[in-house]
Amino acid sequence: MSAVWQAARAAVRRRRLQTLVIWLVTLVSTGVLVVALGLVDAASAPFDRAFAQQRGAHVTASFDRADVTDGQLAATARRPGVAAASGPFPQADVELPREVSSSLGLDSGLRVVGRPGPGGPVDRVELLGGRWARGPGEIVLRRDPNWGLDDLGARLQVPGGPRLTVVGFAHSLSRTAEAWVAPEQIGALHPKAVQMLYRFDRASTAGELRASVGEATAGLPAGSLVAQQSYLALKEQIGATARAFAPYLLAFGVLGMAVSVLIVANVVSGAVISGFRRIGVLKSLGFTPNQVVGVYLTMIGVPAGLGCLLGAGAGNLLAGPLLEFAFQGPDAGVLHGAIGISPRVNAVALLGMPAVVLLAALLPALRAHRLPAARAISAGSAPAAGRALRIQRGLAGSRLPRPVSLGLGLPFARPGRSALTMAAVVLGVTTVTFATGLAATMTRMATAEDVHARDVTVYATALRGGKEVKPAHDPAELQSLLGSLPGAAQVVAQGFADVRIEGMSEGVVLDGRRGPDPTLGQGLVSGRWMRGPHEVVAPSAFLERRGLQVGDTVRLRKGEHELRVRMVGQELFGDGRSLYANWPAVTSLSPAEEPNQYHVRLTAGADPARYAAAARAADHGVSTAVRGPNAVVQTIVGSASGLTLMLAVVAALGVFNTVVLNTRDRRRDLGMLKSIGMTPRQVTAMMVVSMAALGLVGGLLGLPLGVLGHALVMPEMAGAVGYVLPDRLMQVWQVWTLAPLALAGTALAALGAYIPARRAARLTIAEVLRSE
Secondary structure, three states, X not given: XXXXXXXXXXXXXXXXXXXXXXXXXXXXXXXXXXXXXXXXXXXXXXXXXXXHHOOOOOEEEEEEOOOOOHHHHHHHHHOOOEXXXXXXXXXXXXXXXXXHHHHOOOOOEEEEEEOOOXXXXXXXXXXXXXXXXXXXXXXXXXXXXXXXXXXXXXEEEOOOOOEEEEEEEEEOOOOOOOEEEOHHHHHHHOOOEEEEEEEEOOOOOHHHHHHHHXXXXXXXXXXXXXXXXXXXXHHHXXXXXXXXXXXXXXXXHHHHHHHHHHHHHHHHHHHHHOOHHHHHHHHHOOOOHHXXXXXXXXXXXXXXXXXXXXXXXXXXXXXXXXXXXXXXXXXXXXXXXXXOOOHHHHHHHHHHHHHHHHHHHHHHHHHHHHOOHHHXXXXXXXXXXXXXXXXXXXXXXXXXXXXXXXXXHHHHOOHHHHHHHHHHHHHHHHHHHHHHHHHHXXXXXXXXXXXXXXXXXXXXXXXXXXEEEOOOOOHHHHHHHHHHOOOEEEEEEEEEEEEEEOOOOOEEEEEEEXXXXXXXXXXXXXXXXXXXXXXXXXXXXXXXXXXXXXXXXXXXXXOOEEEEEEEEEEEOOOOOOEEEEEHXXXXXXXXXXOXXXXXXXXXXXXXXXXXXXXXXXXXXXXXXXXXOOOHHHHHHHHHHHHHHHHHHHHHHHHHHHHHHHHHHHOHHHHHHHHXXXXXXXXXXXXXXXXXXXXXXXXXXXXXXXXXXXXXXXXXXXXXXXXXXXXXXXXXXXXXXXXXXXXXXXHHHHHHHHHHXXXXXXXXXXXXXXXXX
């Protein structure tokens, strides 16, 4: 064993550059593998991990308080199939004025539950700020973790009820309530329902949930269960943003793993093959075949093992912030604490990458294991000429410069090594092309809404000293005032009415606009914008959820008022609850409705912050928000750029390694060429051309794969959040964009080849011709 170790140590010291390349490639590849597997793992089930951490409710059930007693409901927790339960909790539905709810980021309809604390066996509510409600006059509001918590101390006047002070903000992944009060307070809100929270033994499908709920509530009075909320529906809704990220994260994850495995296999197998001559020498000195294999596995395994350990650590450091960054978005709060590198990812990387290294080293080492010493020494010389020599002779007869003709023939000397290198380049170009298309489409999506359409948003409510203040001007006067301030180009008033579509149970928010450009810069997939009170425009998600399409007519109803409208356009973005209309449509259904926010487009060069300050000074009853950059677009483009850079570095290292090995294989050839007059610059050109040729072919192969990946992944990302991408957002490829991408493989290969080529060119003739 000591002889094996000494021989391996001597080989490591003797081939320092090769050892450095092995260490560096395994380090970077393991880091990429950790990031890639982490992305795949996080994209697959972020909701499930967060749901398990909070012990979320599989079903939130509401019962009629007049039909059941608390004792009957408590008994359901002991029914077969019920794994855990919390409750009963009294539940009240409170209607707030829209201006009050908007100022606190709430819906106008507030489900309030009387609960003694945030803990319990089901739905462990996470307190984000402040404290839990301890007695009458206090309330805790539900907020996602990425929201601001600056409304602590605000007062909420319940119509016909008590005045409550906001003492805390909490987060419930199960969304069992929008607010919580102490049990002593809930009576003043006149609860008509009682809430039970269940976790079941069988809850993976909607059918299992229905059966479990039926079994748990068997024996209760008929009709006492008035409503139930399934976690599956929440998972579908909450995970929309994560599902939008998942396709592109999976694409990068698969590409990252493929590139890493290819490069490691290329580096390690090439290192062993290039050492065949030394294997023959060791055999001639008395080393047994098994000892020879042990020498090379040790020589490869030591730097590779160190690289894997350091790479795993670096991957965790990079992946943590990257995952948090990648999952920032409107629904990111529900994934709080669930995004990160799981231990199984590190286990797979720390076991899988060394396994790839040893397997890549073992196969060629076993080949040397069977060779006699004389043949092994012969195999370690320059590769057999054969086909490579015939190709080089054919190229020599062309009019190409001699360094170019020789360089183009070099890849055929080691076809297996060249194939692995080119495959890595293909995947690198595929990644660059895919990321370029992704960034172009995301940028077009961001600019599909005119960035100047609403530079400043003015809200018709403000909090001053913890108290709500309303504007001093009526809506028409306020709109005129905002339009008269310096820098204002146009002002569009916006208000909302809660209505219903006749024949459908789900409510609809009618989004009414009044002003010169009621589109607010939003883009259309098809159709046109509304022109009269009987026309509306619907988001893609709205139409898909209800099975409607442009041209359909529906009847809207609110109380005694109704309005028949025709859908004349399909809007690109938007949620599944909103319909866009002109202001007369809103007042025909809700005559008392008034605009509660104003979107201001500024003149060229106007300062949004200065205008916002002027608006607040003109009327102390308004608050403002300045339009900022699109966070989701920045997230996707930024993370894609980082991942692309990592994969490009790994691919360049693979090319670097190939040139190092080719240089070692052809030391004598290089010496002969230099002895007959080839200059160092020509040697460098020959080695760079040899890899640039592979890069050019790899670029031409990787380009259509990247375009195909973009065409497959982008619709999946958009469909996950209910968007339909029109052709103008998908058709991002032009000749002037494809041409540089086609040359990306050449640039990648040339970059990786240049440094070792320069090193080979600086070798003296005597040094390269002497016997090893």
